[in-house]
Amino acid sequence: xxxxxxxxxxxxxxxxISIEDAIQNAISQAGTTIENLRWFxxxxxxxxxxxxxxxxxxxxxxxxxxxxx
Numbered sequence: 001x002x003x004x005x006x007x008x009x010x011x012x013x014x015x016x017i018s019i020e021d022a023i024q025n026a027i028s029q030a031g032t033t034i035e036n037l038r039w040f041x042x043x044x045x046x047x048x049x050x051x052x053x054x055x056x057x058x059x060x061x062x063x064x065x066x067x068x069x
Contacts, residue, residue: 005067006038014058019045022059036066 013026023040031037040061048056 006064012060022057039064
């Protein structure tokens with residue numbers, strides 16, 4: 001088994017649809033410039049309220065990716 005080294009970065013994704021969509025938006029965008037994405041962890045979840053309804057979701061995540069040699 002090979003040993004891996006990871007780097008973690010923090011991202012904030014947003015969505016009008018759902019928490020899951022906000023996470024996917026952050027990961028999809030990060031994947032356009034960062035290779036070897038491996039995992040994520042949810043750090044914080046927030047929402048914006050308009051007219052007594054949730055109008056926007058914001059999710060802060062930490063994303064880990066493999067550092068290549």
